[in-house]
Structure formats: structure tokens, C-alpha cells
Amino acid sequence: MTDEGEVRQKTPQLYLDEVSKTEEALKTFQPLEKCWYQNKSLGSSGQTEYMTCDCTEQWDSVKGQNGACGEDSECINRATSVECVGDDCGCGDGCQNQRFQRQIYEPVTVFQTELKGYGLRADKVITESSFIYEYIGEVISEETFRKRMVSYDEKKFKHFYFMMLKKDAFIDATVKGSLARFANHSCNPNAYVDKWVVGDKLRMGIFAKRTIQKGEEITFDYNVDRYGAQSQPCYCGEPNCIKFMGGKTQTDAALLLPEGISEALGVSVQQEKQWLKENKHLRTKQQKSKSTINEQFVKDIQVSPLDDFDVTKVMSSLMKSQDLPITKKLIERIYLTNDDNINLSIVKVHGYKTLSTVLQSEDIDDELIIKILKILNKWPKLTRNKISSSKIEDKIKDISSSENEEIQLLCQQLLDEWSKLQMAYRIPKLSQKPNTSYSRSIRSHTPEEDTNNGGYEQPAEEDPTANLPEGWQAEYSAEHEAYYYYNEVENITTWEKPSPPVQSPVKIESPRKPRESREPRDSTPSFNEAKLAQLEAERLQQAKMMQFNEVQNKQKMLLDLINQNHKQAEQRRALDKLKQQSEAKEKAKEKAKKHKKPSKPQNVEKLWGTVFAKYIPNFVKKHESEIGRDNVKGCARDIVKLLTDKELAKDNKKVPPTELENVKLKKIKDFTKSYMEKFLIKYRSKHRRDEISNDNKKPKM
Known part of the structure; x- marks a missing residue:
């Protein structure tokens, strides 16, 4: 049986x-x-809000397709059986994790x-x-x-x-x-x-x-x-x-x-x-x-x-x-x-x-x-971003009213710690290049251009940092050559400039020349003269409004700058404190190791091992169905050890980055693939030998 x-x-x-x-x-x-x-x-x-991943567009010019959120990607949505949804996906057109929605069937x-x-x-x-x-x-x-x-x-x-x-x-x-x-x-x-x-x-x-x-x-x-x-x-x-x-x-x-x-x-x-x-x-x-x-x-x-x-x-x-x-x-x-x-x-x-x-x-x-x-x-607890987007803080506030004293205490500890965290803003992902027609320098023009425009100056392009609604701020992205906008309170970032607040109309009287300097004319103005007077009045009113808005924006920018300086000062003090604590720990370690022969730094080795361990398990997990979970875990550990030893052989004092670049990741993938190919050859050969051995042991009828 x-x-x-x-x-x-x-x-x-x-x-x-x-x-x-x-x-x-x-x-x-x-x-x-x-x-x-x-x-x-x-x-x-x-889910009350769609869950988004951190993937970006990965267009393959040869295949002509976007590889974002694909089978071999690090997409957190795909790994947890969650599909990226429509416009909420920042991976661009052709995202590989929309198979249900696009009915991509075999x-x-x-x-x-x-x-x-x-x-x-x-x-x-x-x-x-x-x-x-x-x-x-x-x-x-x-x-x-x-x-x-x-x-x-x-x-x-x-x-x-x-x-x-x-x-x-x-x-x-x-x-x-x-x-x-x-x-x-x-x-x-x-x-x-x-x-x-x-x-x-x-x-x-x-x-x-x-x-x-x-x-x-x-x-x-x-x-x-x-x-x-x-x-x-x-x-x-x-x-x-x-x-x-x-x-x-x-x-x-x-x-x-x-x-x-x-x-x-x-x-x-x-x-x-x-x-x-x-x-x-x-x-x-x-x-x-x-x-x-x-x-x-x-x-x-x-x-x-x-x-x-x-x-x-x-x-x-x-x-x-x-x-x-x-x-x-x-x-x-x-x-x-x-x-x-x-x-x-x-x-x-x-x-x-x-x-x-x-x-x-x-x-x-x-x-x-x-x-x-x-x-x-x-x-x-690094930033408020994931806490804010998950809406979990509101749920904790509801739970804090529980009659259970331990629940009350734990809720209060959480809310206190979360209240100290800052939002981390990043430039929003682009579905298409933003409008970059605005130049940060004032365009010069010639008298001839003025004449060609009816003798009136063309209105300057609107400053994208001016006349923003309350709570909004602007930052310039050198990479995209355009401004993006964010709101700290509402946790929103966007390329589109938010609508300005409605201003109360200001009545501005059109200036009149002194009576004695006026040239004699007909009592009935011509159509062109009336039109020109109207345009002049509108231009002056617009100039007044721009000047008024500019003063308001300068005041707001000044207040923002003061607040920002306060925050930076607090952050510097916190960093100085952490630095002092870190230096004290390092001095204590140095003192303890003073009479010991230095070997390859264990802390650097551990850091490299931690970095590689973030990626290697995902690269080898696809073999689990064939070789079993224990073998997959063993292979992952061996590969992490080999890669760590290689890095230490190059420089045993170099501290690894927290995230690896794409070029480095490709080399690691190639190394892992080569290792697993060799392992599978040995594994399959041994498996076949075991099967033959077991068949030979069976009694013949």
C-alpha cells in the first residue's frame, strides 16, 4: 500500500x-x-483602501512589456496574494500583477x-x-x-x-x-x-x-x-x-x-x-x-x-x-x-x-x-507613513476606551509613540512626464515683442510655488525638472498644483492722468480706446492681486522656514544624542577588545549576512516543491555564507548598504541560479540512485 x-x-x-x-x-x-x-x-x-506595493516600472525593450510585479519580482502584493488595482498601482501600464482583472488565462x-x-x-x-x-x-x-x-x-x-x-x-x-x-x-x-x-x-x-x-x-x-x-x-x-x-x-x-x-x-x-x-x-x-x-x-x-x-x-x-x-x-x-x-x-x-x-x-x-x-x-517605528495609510491609529483610539486596564495602557503607549513620528515624503510616481513649461527664471523680452502684442506686456507664467492652499507645500524635483506638492495633514503627494484659495475681490480704481495733461479728444471714445482702457484696468488689477498674493506667500514661507528650522534643530539634537550613545558603546567595545588579536569584524559579517538574507530566500523558494523546505533553507544559508565570505575577502571592514542596487542584485541572482543548478544535478542524481536501490530491494514476484 x-x-x-x-x-x-x-x-x-x-x-x-x-x-x-x-x-x-x-x-x-x-x-x-x-x-x-x-x-x-x-x-x-x-479592505477599505487598496493596498499598494513599492514596485516601479521595469520595461523590457526586447519583449516590449513591463516586468513590474512579475513572478521573479520582490512585489509585496504578489507575495501575499493581493492584486495591484487599476490607477492605484504605481507600476505603470502592463503591471504583471493584474491577472484576475485583465483575465490573463492559460x-x-x-x-x-x-x-x-x-x-x-x-x-x-x-x-x-x-x-x-x-x-x-x-x-x-x-x-x-x-x-x-x-x-x-x-x-x-x-x-x-x-x-x-x-x-x-x-x-x-x-x-x-x-x-x-x-x-x-x-x-x-x-x-x-x-x-x-x-x-x-x-x-x-x-x-x-x-x-x-x-x-x-x-x-x-x-x-x-x-x-x-x-x-x-x-x-x-x-x-x-x-x-x-x-x-x-x-x-x-x-x-x-x-x-x-x-x-x-x-x-x-x-x-x-x-x-x-x-x-x-x-x-x-x-x-x-x-x-x-x-x-x-x-x-x-x-x-x-x-x-x-x-x-x-x-x-x-x-x-x-x-x-x-x-x-x-x-x-x-x-x-x-x-x-x-x-x-x-x-x-x-x-x-x-x-x-x-x-x-x-x-x-x-x-x-x-x-x-x-x-x-x-x-x-x-521609523515613520508615520504606513501607520497613517492603514488607518490603524483610529482603531487603536476606539479600543483605548476598553474597560480592560492592560488594553488601555498598551493603547496609550502606542498612541504616544506614534504621535512623535514624522511623515516621510517622497516624489510621487509618474504615469507621464509632468508639465515643465514653467521656468524658474523670469523670461526677458524685447520692445519689439511688446509692440507686437499691442504695446502691452505679456503676463508672466504663474509661479508654481505661489498661491497654494493652506497646508500645502511645494518641492522641486531636479530629476523630473518639475515641482510636486504635498500636504502633511492629509498625507497627500501629487504632481498637479492644488487649486488656490478663493480671494475676496479687491476694487482698484483705474489711474487717471492730471486734467491739464490730457489731450483733447472726442467726447465719445472709440471702440479701440474703450477696449484698451478695459485691458489696462484688468492688467493693473491682476498685478495688484499678484503682489498681494506674493506678500501672503512670503509670510507663509517664512513661517514654514521657521518651523522647519525648529524641527531640524530637534532632529540634530536627537542625532547628537544617538551619536554620543553610539560612541560610548564603541569605546566600551574597543576597551574590551584592546588586548585581543583582531579578526574579521563579526559585526560586518553579520550585516552582510542580514542583507543577503533579505533576498536569497525569495530567489530559491521556487525549488521548494521539488527538494523540500529543509533543503531550500539549507541552500539559502549556504549561499548567504558564500556571498558573505566573498564580500569579507574583498574588504572585511566595509559596511554593507541596507538595500542592494539592481546591478548587484543581478549578480546575486546569477550566482544563486548557478549554485542551485549544481545542487539540483546532485540532488536528482542521488534521488534516482535511491529509487533504483529501493526497487532492487523489493521482493520479485
Whole structure:
């Protein structure tokens, strides 16, 4: 008998010669381009504001496409199963992380299977982790879902197409849906379903679990009761097949944790199945009738602090978790994490926004609130930007009114520390080059130009720093040769100059010449003379207004300059204090090491190791499915050590930068790729030898 934990990968069966049934299959349901929602609240992602990444445009002139937020990028949105949204994405046109919105599907064909009805096959090789298709249908409430289950069963529907999106929301693709509905179940699938945050909605996609060959059937583990009151036989033919799906009572497989969630909790499917096997006799006492997970198993998990590989998995799962026991365990993993670098990584991947969403949960208790507050208190506090954009400060203010004294104290500590932080402004990303027609020097002109313009001076172009609304300031970007504007109170930056405040009209009398100097003329002025007088009056009024505004702006600029000088003085004092403390520590270290023979500086070695550890795990994680998590982590550590030794050999006193440049990153990627290619050759060779050895040991019939 094959061990469930070690299902051997057999050569996939190909269906290249099967006749396409796509047109025929499309007539069996109503195709939808996107999900239809029974009401607006169903399927909510819980996000009140779109989450943005820090990626920039990366145009490839050869391919003619923008590589921003791609598969090999460091995009925090993509890593946490969040799509960049429309105009809120600063990565430019063609962002690679908008696959749901742009319906970037893999080519597939519907064909007729022998026992399972219609199936879905790949029309080309689909690489691991690729987005295959969105699971589209009618998003309905739990009450409607229960009613349709009964109704479809009474109508003798052979196949149902339900998928749980949230505890109170289900996708029903039975009558309306997409081609994704024809992907069949397998107990050893080549694809998986994953929940993504796309704006204010959660959406379900089918992704490749491994490389799928052209002509291979696309399958995933349904892992839910999709077949109504009557159980259905499973025809997947895999060695670990569970034989039946559905029925009046959910099977153990239906309650297994989704793969992404189990990885985030640090457990395996095999561990959960073993636990179920040992505790099956206690199941009715441990499990609620409507539970969608093995609650007692989750409660019994002994979690550990996060490492570099866990951050994105945990934060992605936390964003989408609908079960309080899972949320508590994920929060506990973050709570146990005391490494400053890892905590900084958590903050970067939407840490504040995610915890703000958790704090808004209706069933959250004081114990969980206290853990979250303690997490927030120990996170690195650099600027107010992420705190402000996440709106978490308002939530903390609400919680501070709790009757729990510990919660009150922790909230007050947070609010006090956050109030001391400054906003960090950066030049906004450009979708197109701004208008740079304004010159910072006054344009000269000749008398001839004045004559050509009717003898009147052309009005000067408006100063972009003048006449700004209250709270707005302007800065000049030498890189873009243009001004950008920011508002400290509202935390806004923009290339467009904000509208000036409405000024009260000032009545200005047109100057008149002394009576004796006037030239005699007709009592009735000509049309040209009246027009010229009007233009002169308007010009003088405009000049007066500009002078008035200039005085006001100078006063405001002076006040801003004074305030800025005060802030800079405070910052200098704080930096001087930190410098003194740092110098004192260095002197103490030097004194302790005075009689010791100097070796390669451990602090520099550690710094290099920390810098490389930020990138290497992401470069090698794609091999995890083949060589396993432990081997991936071991390779990452070896590569970090090799790269660190190389840098120390060049200069063992050079302090590394906090962020590596693109040129350096490319060299590291090439080195990592070369290392992994050599490792994989050895690993695969050893794996083949082990398989041959095991086959030889088997008794011959």
C-alpha cells in the first residue's frame, strides 16, 4: 500500500487526441466574465483602501512589456496574494500583477472523459505557480447555498459546482460560471485553488501546483462538500484516492486545512491526517456541526516564531483567514517573533493594514487584542507613513476606551509613540512626464515683442510655488525638472498644483492722468480706446492681486522656514544624542577588545549576512516543491555564507548598504541560479540512485 504522505508522481496521461468539446460544453451553462454577487456585502475582502506595493516600472525593450510585479519580482502584493488595482498601482501600464482583472488565462480546452463527464486539459505547457483560470459563478449567501443544495439534489443534478469563498459566501457555478467549472477533482492534483484579494473583493483562482504538460488534464482537490446529499464515487485513479466525495456527513478530507494555511501554521497535511486518525473517536465532542476546519487540531498546534520563508505565507493567510482559531495561531506566530529584521519585513508586507483588519473582527476577544497591541509596540517605528495609510491609529483610539486596564495602557503607549513620528515624503510616481513649461527664471523680452502684442506686456507664467492652499507645500524635483506638492495633514503627494484659495475681490480704481495733461479728444471714445482702457484696468488689477498674493506667500514661507528650522534643530539634537550613545558603546567595545588579536569584524559579517538574507530566500523558494523546505533553507544559508565570505575577502571592514542596487542584485541572482543548478544535478542524481536501490530491494514476484 502506498503511504499517503509519499504519493509517487506517475507519468501524466495526455489527452491530445481527444476531440474538443468546448463549444458543446459552453451550451450547458451561462458563461460569465466575472462573478455575480447576490448582494454587495458578499465576498468582501475587508479592505477599505487598496493596498499598494513599492514596485516601479521595469520595461523590457526586447519583449516590449513591463516586468513590474512579475513572478521573479520582490512585489509585496504578489507575495501575499493581493492584486495591484487599476490607477492605484504605481507600476505603470502592463503591471504583471493584474491577472484576475485583465483575465490573463492559460489556453485550455474542454474534452470528454471516460467516467467523469467533461474535463479540462492544458493546450500548452503550464509552468508551476501559473494562474490558469478564475473560478467564476454566482456569489451567494450560506442560506441560499443550503437551499440550492436541496433543490439541485431534488432535480437530480449529476454534478454540482459549489466552492466556499468565505464562511458566509459561496460561489455557485452550476448554472452560471466559466470554463474553470470543468476542472475535475483529484486526490493527487496538479493544480490548486487560492484565494486572492482583488480590491474590495476576495476572488478564487486555479493555479498550477507543478509543471502541467500540454494535453494533461487540469485537476485540483475540491476539499469541500460539493456533491449534495448523495455521495459520489471518485474516479481520479490515484494511489491515495479517498474513493468517495460528499454525502450527508463531511469527510475528513473536507475539513483538512487548505495547503497555504497549513504551511503558514507550520504543519503538514500528513500531520493533520495522523491527528484525525488518532482522535476520530472524539470528533463529535471536539467539532461543531458547521465547522469548516478541524478546530481542535488547530488549537493543539504548537507554533514557532517566523523565519524569512514564513513572512509572506503567514501575512497572506492572515489577510484571508475567516476562522478565529486560525487567526489566533497566526497572530501567535507573529507575537513570538522577536527578530527585528523579520518584524521589519512583516511591516513591509502590509503589516499595519492586516492587523487593523483583524482588530475590526466582531468575534475578537481581549486576549487576542492584547497580543496584537504588544506586537505593534515592538515593531520598528521609523515613520508615520504606513501607520497613517492603514488607518490603524483610529482603531487603536476606539479600543483605548476598553474597560480592560492592560488594553488601555498598551493603547496609550502606542498612541504616544506614534504621535512623535514624522511623515516621510517622497516624489510621487509618474504615469507621464509632468508639465515643465514653467521656468524658474523670469523670461526677458524685447520692445519689439511688446509692440507686437499691442504695446502691452505679456503676463508672466504663474509661479508654481505661489498661491497654494493652506497646508500645502511645494518641492522641486531636479530629476523630473518639475515641482510636486504635498500636504502633511492629509498625507497627500501629487504632481498637479492644488487649486488656490478663493480671494475676496479687491476694487482698484483705474489711474487717471492730471486734467491739464490730457489731450483733447472726442467726447465719445472709440471702440479701440474703450477696449484698451478695459485691458489696462484688468492688467493693473491682476498685478495688484499678484503682489498681494506674493506678500501672503512670503509670510507663509517664512513661517514654514521657521518651523522647519525648529524641527531640524530637534532632529540634530536627537542625532547628537544617538551619536554620543553610539560612541560610548564603541569605546566600551574597543576597551574590551584592546588586548585581543583582531579578526574579521563579526559585526560586518553579520550585516552582510542580514542583507543577503533579505533576498536569497525569495530567489530559491521556487525549488521548494521539488527538494523540500529543509533543503531550500539549507541552500539559502549556504549561499548567504558564500556571498558573505566573498564580500569579507574583498574588504572585511566595509559596511554593507541596507538595500542592494539592481546591478548587484543581478549578480546575486546569477550566482544563486548557478549554485542551485549544481545542487539540483546532485540532488536528482542521488534521488534516482535511491529509487533504483529501493526497487532492487523489493521482493520479485
